Amino acid sequence: MSDPDGEQRAPYDPMPHGPEEVGVGPWPGGHEAWPAGDQWDPALLEHGDRRNVVDRYRYWTMAAIVADLDTRRHAFHVAIENWQHDFNIGTIVRTANAFLAAEVHIVGNRRWNRRGAMVTDRYQHVRHHADVPALAAYLADHPAGPVTLLGIDNLPGAEPLEATALPRSACLLFGQEGPGLSEQARAVCDGTLSIAQFGSTRSINASAAAAIAMHTWVRQHADPTGAGGRG
Numbered sequence: 001m002s003d004p005d006g007e008q009r010a011p012y013d014p015m016p017h018g019p020e021e022v023g024v025g026p027w028p029g030g031h032e033a034w035p036a037g038d039q040w041d042p043a044l045l046e047h048g049d050r051r052n053v054v055d056r057y058r059y060w061t062m063a064a065i066v067a068d069l070d071t072r073r074h075a076f077h078v079a080i081e082n083w084q085h086d087f088n089i090g091t092i093v094r095t096a097n098a099f100l101a102a103e104v105h106i107v108g109n110r111r112w113n114r115r116g117a118m119v120t121d122r123y124q125h126v127r128h129h130a131d132v133p134a135l136a137a138y139l140a141d142h143p144a145g146p147v148t149l150l151g152i153d154n155l156p157g158a159e160p161l162e163a164t165a166l167p168r169s170a171c172l173l174f175g176q177e178g179p180g181l182s183e184q185a186r187a188v189c190d191g192t193l194s195i196a197q198f199g200s201t202r203s204i205n206a207s208a209a210a211a212i213a214m215h216t217w218v219r220q221h222a223d224p225t226g227a228g229g230r231g
């Protein structure tokens with residue numbers, strides 16, 4: 001795909017430098033030309049759709065988008081410990097939406113800062129658990145079958161993520177800035193995986209680590225063409 005400056009763009013990134021208003025205006029042709037179907041949102045057809053959604057979902061109701069996503073969600077889950085109101089949670093939720101995680105789990109405090117999520121949480125199934133044992137119990141008894149709980153942290157004894165075949169049905173659990181994975185999380189996880197680092201810092205940002213780990217699952221299990229259905 002090319003833009004007015006002649007720059008080559010990826011198909012999922014069609015508007016490199018604008019326009020200033022994202023999305024589309026009212027449905028062309030007025031009411032008479034409106035499409036028929038339950039997925040269409042009359043208010044969006046009338047006034048335009050400026051939401052941060054891919055073109056395939058333009059003018060769709062949020063409920064219709066969620067229902068469509070539900071038909072093809074991937075088998076991985078994401079979990080985040082939330083004991084200190086970590087600001088990374090919002091961006092982790094956004095990445096979980098982009099890679100189409102089955103569910104997102106918030107462990108610990110119920111309240112979390114949604115700012116970085118950019119509304120993506122509304123399209124995800126976000127569940128709260130009081131602590132990691134409660135999360136582990138939920139995953140063990142999951143309606144779709146047991147889900148392996150994997151801690152992601154650079155702890156002593158962690159296996160290298162780069163050399164690990166991830167289970168298809170897996171929950172990737174992240175710690176928070178500062179303490180990292182709690183003692184309770186370390187005790188309950190089925191295994192712990194670390195991302196290789198080569199510089200001087202002890203760790204990378206939790207949201208960056210989450211994106212790397214989710215994409216590792218995607219590379220191993222998902223169909224990047226989107227033609228293969230559920231991963």
Ligand SMILES: C[S@@+](CC[C@H](N)C(=O)[O-])C[C@H]1O[C@@H](n2cnc3c(N)ncnc32)[C@H](O)[C@@H]1O
Binds near residue numbers: 174175181195196
């Ligand atoms: C900033 S780290 C803090 C804890 C870290 N264990 C330390 O020694 O400083 C916060 C979270 O980011 C993730 N993380 C950061 N760097 C990582 C790495 N190299 N490998 C795996 N996870 C990492 C983990 O989920 C971790 O709990």
